[in-house]
Amino acid sequence: MKSYRKELWFQTPTRRAFINITGDVEACLRESGIREGLVLVNAMHITASVFINDDEPGLHHDYEKWLERLAPHEPVGQYRHNVGEDNADAHMKRQVMGREVVVAVTEGRLDFGTWERIFYGEFDGRRRKRVLVKIIGE
Numbered sequence: 001m002k003s004y005r006k007e008l009w010f011q012t013p014t015r016r017a018f019i020n021i022t023g024d025v026e027a028c029l030r031e032s033g034i035r036e037g038l039v040l041v042n043a044m045h046i047t048a049s050v051f052i053n054d055d056e057p058g059l060h061h062d063y064e065k066w067l068e069r070l071a072p073h074e075p076v077g078q079y080r081h082n083v084g085e086d087n088a089d090a091h092m093k094r095q096v097m098g099r100e101v102v103v104a105v106t107e108g109r110l111d112f113g114t115w116e117r118i119f120y121g122e123f124d125g126r127r128r129k130r131v132l133v134k135i136i137g138e
Contacts, residue, residue, distance in 0.1 A: 004032035004135040007044075012125035015073070016093075018060045019120045021050075021131065025103075026110060028133045035108040037137015041118055042100030045129040047090035049097035049121035052112075067093045067123075090123035097121050105137055 006028050010019060025041055043050045053059065071092035072078075079088030101118060104111040110118075120131055 001037075001136060001138055002032065002034055004028065004034060004133075006031070006133045008120075008131045008133060009128055010048075010120055010122065010131065011128045012122045015123070015125050016064065016067075017122045017125055018063065019122070020055050020117050021120045022055075022110070022117045025118050025133055029105060029108065029110065029135060032135045034105060034135050034137040037105045037135060039103045039105055039110065040100060040132070040134040041103070042132050042134075043094070043120065043129070044132050047087050047094055047122075047124035048129050048131075049094045049099065049119075049123070050101050050131060051098050051119055051121060052101050052103070052116050053119065054115045055117045055119075056115075063097075067096065070096060087124040093123040094121070097123075105135070 008024050025039060029039060041050050071089040073089045076082045076086040081088035
């Protein structure tokens with residue numbers, strides 16, 4: 001069995017963003033040479049997420065509105081975590097959207113449903129953060 005590891009780095013200019021990273025993960029898969037196995041993709045920061053869904057702008061807008069209703073950024077004083085910080089809402093949004101995804105690799109390709117894509121979700125942006133891609137298989 002082979003193993004491959006790579007870190008992808010992101011820095012969004014905005015506090016919140018959804019970035020389709022499917023192409024980046026596919027490039028890692030090609031680089032790994034693994035044809036059958038599993039890909040793990042996880043956000044290595046507690047205010048960011050990795051998730052799978054449709055790459056449709058309306059859905060991303062709906063996520064943004066829904067997450068902001070669940071854990072509004074302001075007023076920042078509503079959170080006990082926000083002593084010297086203002087990102088408690090980002091921690092909660094990450095918890096809802098998830099830390100990682102695992103995707104099967106079949107015949108050298110990500111084994112997705114028709115509309116599935118991998119996304120990096122940023123909830124406290126404007127600084128560099130990383131995503132781990134770990135691939136195991138043969």
